[in-house]
Amino acid sequence: MSDPTPLPPLVCGIDDGYVLPLRTLMCSIASAHGEAVAELRLIVLDQGISSAGRRAIEHDAEHLGLATQLRPAPVPDPNYPVSDWISNAVYTRLSIPVVIPDETRVLYLDADTMVLTDLRPLLRQPLLGSPVGAVLDPQNPTIGYGIALPGWDQLGIPIGREYFNSGVMVLDLTRCRQLQTFEKAHRFLEEHPDKVKFWDQDALNFAVGNNWRRLEARWNTFALSPLAAQPGFAHYAEAFTPLEKLLADEETAALIHFAGPDKPWNDDYPQGRLGDLYRGFLAEVEGL
Numbered sequence: 001m002s003d004p005t006p007l008p009p010l011v012c013g014i015d016d017g018y019v020l021p022l023r024t025l026m027c028s029i030a031s032a033h034g035e036a037v038a039e040l041r042l043i044v045l046d047q048g049i050s051s052a053g054r055r056a057i058e059h060d061a062e063h064l065g066l067a068t069q070l071r072p073a074p075v076p077d078p079n080y081p082v083s084d085w086i087s088n089a090v091y092t093r094l095s096i097p098v099v100i101p102d103e104t105r106v107l108y109l110d111a112d113t114m115v116l117t118d119l120r121p122l123l124r125q126p127l128l129g130s131p132v133g134a135v136l137d138p139q140n141p142t143i144g145y146g147i148a149l150p151g152w153d154q155l156g157i158p159i160g161r162e163y164f165n166s167g168v169m170v171l172d173l174t175r176c177r178q179l180q181t182f183e184k185a186h187r188f189l190e191e192h193p194d195k196v197k198f199w200d201q202d203a204l205n206f207a208v209g210n211n212w213r214r215l216e217a218r219w220n221t222f223a224l225s226p227l228a229a230q231p232g233f234a235h236y237a238e239a240f241t242p243l244e245k246l247l248a249d250e251e252t253a254a255l256i257h258f259a260g261p262d263k264p265w266n267d268d269y270p271q272g273r274l275g276d277l278y279r280g281f282l283a284e285v286e287g288l
């Protein structure tokens with residue numbers, strides 16, 4: 001017998017530039033769940049998606065049998081720091097408690113992820129009172145030994161504290177509201193824009209402190225093998241998260257995260273198993 005309790009929704013947040021990755025992620029979700037896709041719900045935080053983009057998402061949702069709702073998200077504060085390949089849309093996830101006041105728990109997924117197995121165990125993962133469940137960031141696992149939260153010493157954060165990746169998060173929104181987690185993240189970005197390296201992720205780690213539930217690495221496994229094969233690749237966190245283990249994690253991953261500037265929907269993405277898998281879902285989108 002399956003659990004009759006309705007599952008919390010999945011949540012993504014995108015601007016118009018990420019419509020195709022989102023549709024590819026939706027394909028991977030449908031493929032990983034078979035008929036159980038009918039138990040899932042997806043809420044898309046709409047950060048200025050074009051009407052053609054919205055139509056495409058709704059069309060795919062219907063064909064995949066994935067109940068999908070688009071909700072307008074407020075424009076992030078234009079003064080929040082952005083850099084490199086990252087647009088202001090990275091802060092869309094910080095509007096979750098405001099745009100989704102009607103849920104007590106959600107699973108947030110970045111649009112640069114690919115789902116390979118059933119997400120239902122993750123949707124039901126107990127957080128034991130923590131506001132956030134997440135996976136240790138494989139490239140910046142601890143404060144002071146990577147480049148995350150560069151102002152950590154002035155902010156009073158102890159060296160060596162563990163740091164999570166914000167691309168996959170189970171959020172207990174009731175706890176977040178009690179602890180004012182998102183308010184603290186916003187205040188951090190307003191007060192300390194000079195101490196931000198990883199955008200929303202630094203802000204959420206600052207706000208949450210050490211009070212986050214550690215999830216298994218398979219729920220947010222970075223696609224590192226295609227990058228590790230490139231000349232000039234360096235892994236700075238070897239002492240905490242050995243590269244050999246991270247590469248082995250790809251074999252058992254439930255969810256692959258294409259973090260960083262190299263994206264598998266671009267033609268220059270390195271060849272390999274993960275890129276091939278992604279391109280399979282991309283081709284499926286074109287056929288829907």
Ligand SMILES: [Mn+2]
Nearest residue numbers: 110112167259
């Ligand atoms: Mn990401």
